[in-house]
Amino acid sequence: MADADILTLTDDNFEMSLGMEETPVLVDFWADWCGPCKGLAVVLEEIAEEQAGNIKIAKVNVDDAPSTTIQHEVLSLPTMIVFKHGEPVAKIPGAQGKDTILEILSEFM
Amino acid sequence: MADTPVREVVIIGSGPAGLTAAIYTARAGLEPLVLEGEPSSTSDQPGGQLMLTTEVENYPGFPEGVMGPELMMHFKAQAERFGAEVKTVKASKVDLSERPFKVWVGKDVDAEPTYLAKSVIVSTGAQSLMLGLDREVELIGHGLSTCATCDGFFFRDQEIAVVGGGDSALEEAMFLSRFASKIYLLVRRDELRASKIMQDRAMANEKIEIMWNTSLVEYVGDTKIEKVKIQNNVDESISDLDVTGVFIAIGHKPSTALFEGQLDMKDNGYLKTVPGRTATNIEGVFASGDVQDDYYRQAITAAGSGCQAALEAERWLEEQE
Numbered sequence: 001m002a003d004a005d006i007l008t009l010t011d012d013n014f015e016m017s018l019g020m021e022e023t024p025v026l027v028d029f030w031a032d033w034c035g036p037c038k039g040l041a042v043v044l045e046e047i048a049e050e051q052a053g054n055i056k057i058a059k060v061n062v063d064d065a066p067s068t069t070i071q072h073e074v075l076s077l078p079t080m081i082v083f084k085h086g087e088p089v090a091k092i093p094g095a096q097g098k099d100t101i102l103e104i105l106s107e108f109m
Numbered sequence: 110m111a112d113t114p115v116r117e118v119v120i121i122g123s124g125p126a127g128l129t130a131a132i133y134t135a136r137a138g139l140e141p142l143v144l145e146g147e148p149s150s151t152s153d154q155p156g157g158q159l160m161l162t163t164e165v166e167n168y169p170g171f172p173e174g175v176m177g178p179e180l181m182m183h184f185k186a187q188a189e190r191f192g193a194e195v196k197t198v199k200a201s202k203v204d205l206s207e208r209p210f211k212v213w214v215g216k217d218v219d220a221e222p223t224y225l226a227k228s229v230i231v232s233t234g235a236q237s238l239m240l241g242l243d244r245e246v247e248l249i250g251h252g253l254s255t256c257a258t259c260d261g262f263f264f265r266d267q268e269i270a271v272v273g274g275g276d277s278a279l280e281e282a283m284f285l286s287r288f289a290s291k292i293y294l295l296v297r298r299d300e301l302r303a304s305k306i307m308q309d310r311a312m313a314n315e316k317i318e319i320m321w322n323t324s325l326v327e328y329v330g331d332t333k334i335e336k337v338k339i340q341n342n343v344d345e346s347i348s349d350l351d352v353t354g355v356f357i358a359i360g361h362k363p364s365t366a367l368f369e370g371q372l373d374m375k376d377n378g379y380l381k382t383v384p385g386r387t388a389t390n391i392e393g394v395f396a397s398g399d400v401q402d403d404y405y406r407q408a409i410t411a412a413g414s415g416c417q418a419a420l421e422a423e424r425w426l427e428e429q430e
């Protein structure tokens with residue numbers, strides 16, 4: 001399964017899970033009701049598979065994680081935030097193509 | 110590459126037009142390749158413009174209405190069921206000057222073409238216009254939005270502005286009134302372009318205040334929108350409007366840059382086709398959907414013209430044999 005390696009985070013496990021990861025984690029803030037989130041999800045599954053070991057992908061459904069969403073000032077869906085050792089290092093508002101995402105990630109891998 | 114296979118048909122775009130063309134050409138056994146575009150938060154994305162809307166009420170076959178993204182997932186599944194191959198990429202260059210036609214994907218447009226095709230169906234649709242103000246691109250996602258259904262949620266109990274006076278502006282304003290405490294609808298002139306039914310609904314909504322003859326001229330705020338400057342177009346006076354969010358819905362332009370100098374266009378940038386048909390000035394290249402329609406611009410008409418393009422391509426390919 002392609003999505004077996006994608007973490008699902010909520011308010012309860014967000015900080016703990018990110019702190020434990022050695023590789024950078026790209027967190028995708030999304031919701032059921034967001035159309036552009038669907039296209040992005042497909043691309044992130046591909047990246048999770050191709051870059052396994054270099055980068056971890058995590059997903060936050062904003063309806064399940066209201067405080068995390070507010071804390072990270074997410075104002076638009078989807079928004080991707082890259083974390084390294086639990087700290088946010090880059091914020092990418094809006095859905096983007098695969099090449100653009102990989103280019104941004106290459107700085108942190 | 111000498112061994113790049115020549116496809117019967119390559120379809121550029123995956124809105125209602127492109128995916129309908131895919132359903133028809135796939136059922137005809139032409140094994141179409143669909144270049145569906147890349148994720149983005151504008152309408153220029155896999156699935157097209159309907160990915161940005163909620164309920165579609167006028168697409169026949171759904172008496173209770175259907176969510177735009179869900180409708181487009183169905184289109185795609187139906188095309189794939191008959192063998193259409195869908196790739197999440199954008200065409201970056203085309204050469205339609207000789208057959209087989211050449212299509213490139215990705216940044217390296219000097220390399221060998223990525224795909225070769227006997228026929229091409231162009232259904233690249235239309236994308237939203239922006240105001241073109243300073244810092245517009247960097248403020249997207251920081252209070253400025255191109256997608257009300259994506260971002261409305263974050264403006265609960267806040268005052269926001271919607272720019273535009275057509276159906277889509279009013280639809281956004283109505284949708285946003287579920288969240289925001291107040292919506293200023295900034296209308297450039299002293300009338301709305303929107304249909305009567307939408308005007309009546311918007312006027313009856315007490316959260317929406319229409320500001321006539323008003324243009325947004327500047328975004329104010331360092332890291333996110335804190336307020337905006339607006340101009341009264343009658344006396345040209347400038348004033349502040351305290352809003353934390355701005356949604357732009359001022360219309361669309363056809364996505365035709367890729368075909369400049371190759372396909373005939375009208376003055377407004379829409380592709381020209383033979384009247385009543387989808388054939389373009391180049392034999393074997395067909396155009397369907399909003400990219401060639403500056404009049405109807407509906408999901409059902411786009412789907413209808415995607416069907417026309419598929420049937421025309423199919424017949425044209427038969428004639429070539």
Ligand SMILES: Cc1cc2nc3c(=O)[nH]c(=O)nc-3n(C[C@H](O)[C@H](O)[C@H](O)COP(=O)(O)OP(=O)(O)OC[C@H]3O[C@@H](n4cnc5c(N)ncnc54)[C@H](O)[C@@H]3O)c2cc1C
Nearest residue numbers: 122123124125126146154157158200234398399406407408
């Ligand atoms: C907010 C909103 C609400 C709407 N509500 C309704 C409604 O209720 N009912 C209705 O009938 N209509 C509605 N419409 C209009 C309707 O969405 C359009 O008429 C219809 O989507 C047009 O379909 P299309 O296939 O021509 O193009 P689009 O839907 O615009 O799709 C264009 C496609 O081309 C792709 N593309 C563009 N450039 C490239 C490239 N270089 N390479 C590869 N792919 C590319 C894009 O990724 C996209 O998939 C609405 C539109 C909007 C914006």
